Amino acid sequence: MPARTPLDADIILAATEEILRRHGPDKATVVDVARALGVSHAAVYKHFASKQALREAVTRRWLDRTRDTLAVIAADRAVPPAQRLRAWLHAVLAGKQAKIREAPELFAAYGILAAAHSTVATDHVADLLGQLTAIIADGAADGGFRTGDAEATARAVFHATVRFHHLAHAGEWQNPGIDTDLDDVCSLLLEGLQAPASP
Amino acid sequence: MPARTPLDADIILAATEEILRRHGPDKATVVDVARALGVSHAAVYKHFASKQALREAVTRRWLDRTRDTLAVIAADRAVPPAQRLRAWLHAVLAGKQAKIREAPELFAAYGILAAAHSTVATDHVADLLGQLTAIIADGAADGGFRTGDAEATARAVFHATVRFHHLAHAGEWQNPGIDTDLDDVCSLLLEGLQAPASP
Structure with missing residues (x-):
C-alpha cells in the first residue's frame, strides 16, 4: 500500500499538462501519462476512469x-x-x-x-x-x-x-x-x- | 473575335462558385474553372491574372x-x-x-x-x-x-x-x-x- 511518492490526482494532472505542452492533445492518454510517471495504467485509472475523464479534468483545471x-x-x-x-x-x-x-x-x-x-x-x-x-x-x-x-x-x-x-x-x-x-x-x-x- | 458566349468575369465567377460548392476551395483554380467552362486557361487569365485574384474576386462577390x-x-x-x-x-x-x-x-x-x-x-x-x-x-x-x-x-x-x-x-x-x-x-x-x- 505505501508507495515511494503517493500518486494523487494533482501529480497525474501536472504530468498530463507536461505531455500536452510537449506533444499536443493526441498524446494525452492514460497510457502516455502512466509511462511518463513510471507507474502502471491501473494506478492512473484509479484516479481517472477513462481518457475522457483525464482530459476533462486537465482542461477544467x-x-x-x-x-x-x-x-x-x-x-x-x-x-x-x-x-x-x-x-x-x-x-x-x-x-x-x-x-x-x-x-x-x-x-x-x-x-x-x-x-x-x-x-x-x-x-x-x-x-x-x-x-x-x-x-x-x-x-x-x-x-x-x-x-x-x-x-x-x-x-x-x-x-x-x-x-x-x-x-x-x-x-x-x-x-x-x-x-x-x-x-x-x-x-x-x-x-x-x-x-x-x-x- | 466573336465567341459563341462571350466569356465575362460574371460567368467565370459563377463557375468558380459552382466548383467551390461541389469540391471546396482546393479545386478553385484557374485550370479547374477553365476546364469546367470548356475554355482555355488563357481566356480565364485575361479576366483574373492569378489563382489569388480569382479567389479574392469570388470571395468578395x-x-x-x-x-x-x-x-x-x-x-x-x-x-x-x-x-x-x-x-x-x-x-x-x-x-x-x-x-x-x-x-x-x-x-x-x-x-x-x-x-x-x-x-x-x-x-x-x-x-x-x-x-x-x-x-x-x-x-x-x-x-x-x-x-x-x-x-x-x-x-x-x-x-x-x-x-x-x-x-x-x-x-x-x-x-x-x-x-x-x-x-x-x-x-x-x-x-x-x-x-x-x-x-
Missing part, C-alpha cells in the same frame, strides 16, 4: 486557473459595481493573454480540448456568468444599474464582450489596440446599465 | 452579396436611427443565417477563403463599419444618440456584436435563442447610445 482571481474581483464590494465590472472584464482578457504569452502551445492544446469537451467549457462559462451576475446584482441593489433581471443582463454583457474572452478570437488579443477596444465596449455597456429609464 | 440590402437599411432616413440600428444588426445576422441555410458547404468554403484572403475580409468589414457609422452619425445629428465620434462608436458597436456576425460564431447562429440574444445586446447598446450625459 486549466480553464479554472484564473477563476479565483476573478472571483475575488467580482466579490470585492469595496469597489463600486461599475468600476468592478470594467476591472473584471479586463481581468478576464488579461488572464487569457497571460496564458497565451506563457505557453502558446499549451493554449492551442487546451483550445482543442475545450472544444471537444463541451461540458467543461459550458461549466466554465456558467461559472463566469455567475460572477458577472453577482456584480450586476450589486449594481442593481445600490441603484447604480437599472436592470430587473441581473442574470439576463449578465448574459447580454457576456455576449457583447465575446471578442475579448472567446477562444475563437485569441488571434486578436495581441493586437495593440485590444485593451482600448475593450474599454470602449465597456463604456458603452456601462452607459446602458447606468442609464435612467428612457423617455 | 460572396461577402458583398447582402451588402446592397444592408446599405438600403442603413440609408433609410424614414426610420429613426435607434430602430434602424437594431434592424441593420438583425439584417446582418439574417443574411448570414440565410447563406448557411441555403448552402452550408459553400459557406464553409468561403469561410476558409475569407480567412486566407484577409484584405477581402478587411474591406468587407470596412464597408459594414461605414454603414454603421452612417446610422450612428444620423442619430448624433438628430440628438437621439450621444456620441462625439460616430466612427469610434460604430467600432464599439461592431465589436460588441461580434458574436452575431463573425464567421467564428457561425455554429451559434442556428441556436433557437440567437435572435433574442442579439435583441438583448441591441437594447443594452441602445440604452448606452441614447443615455443622457451621466452624472
Whole structure:
C-alpha cells in the first residue's frame, strides 16, 4: 500500500499538462501519462476512469486557473459595481493573454480540448456568468444599474464582450489596440446599465 | 473575335462558385474553372491574372452579396436611427443565417477563403463599419444618440456584436435563442447610445 511518492490526482494532472505542452492533445492518454510517471495504467485509472475523464479534468483545471482571481474581483464590494465590472472584464482578457504569452502551445492544446469537451467549457462559462451576475446584482441593489433581471443582463454583457474572452478570437488579443477596444465596449455597456429609464 | 458566349468575369465567377460548392476551395483554380467552362486557361487569365485574384474576386462577390440590402437599411432616413440600428444588426445576422441555410458547404468554403484572403475580409468589414457609422452619425445629428465620434462608436458597436456576425460564431447562429440574444445586446447598446450625459 505505501508507495515511494503517493500518486494523487494533482501529480497525474501536472504530468498530463507536461505531455500536452510537449506533444499536443493526441498524446494525452492514460497510457502516455502512466509511462511518463513510471507507474502502471491501473494506478492512473484509479484516479481517472477513462481518457475522457483525464482530459476533462486537465482542461477544467486549466480553464479554472484564473477563476479565483476573478472571483475575488467580482466579490470585492469595496469597489463600486461599475468600476468592478470594467476591472473584471479586463481581468478576464488579461488572464487569457497571460496564458497565451506563457505557453502558446499549451493554449492551442487546451483550445482543442475545450472544444471537444463541451461540458467543461459550458461549466466554465456558467461559472463566469455567475460572477458577472453577482456584480450586476450589486449594481442593481445600490441603484447604480437599472436592470430587473441581473442574470439576463449578465448574459447580454457576456455576449457583447465575446471578442475579448472567446477562444475563437485569441488571434486578436495581441493586437495593440485590444485593451482600448475593450474599454470602449465597456463604456458603452456601462452607459446602458447606468442609464435612467428612457423617455 | 466573336465567341459563341462571350466569356465575362460574371460567368467565370459563377463557375468558380459552382466548383467551390461541389469540391471546396482546393479545386478553385484557374485550370479547374477553365476546364469546367470548356475554355482555355488563357481566356480565364485575361479576366483574373492569378489563382489569388480569382479567389479574392469570388470571395468578395460572396461577402458583398447582402451588402446592397444592408446599405438600403442603413440609408433609410424614414426610420429613426435607434430602430434602424437594431434592424441593420438583425439584417446582418439574417443574411448570414440565410447563406448557411441555403448552402452550408459553400459557406464553409468561403469561410476558409475569407480567412486566407484577409484584405477581402478587411474591406468587407470596412464597408459594414461605414454603414454603421452612417446610422450612428444620423442619430448624433438628430440628438437621439450621444456620441462625439460616430466612427469610434460604430467600432464599439461592431465589436460588441461580434458574436452575431463573425464567421467564428457561425455554429451559434442556428441556436433557437440567437435572435433574442442579439435583441438583448441591441437594447443594452441602445440604452448606452441614447443615455443622457451621466452624472
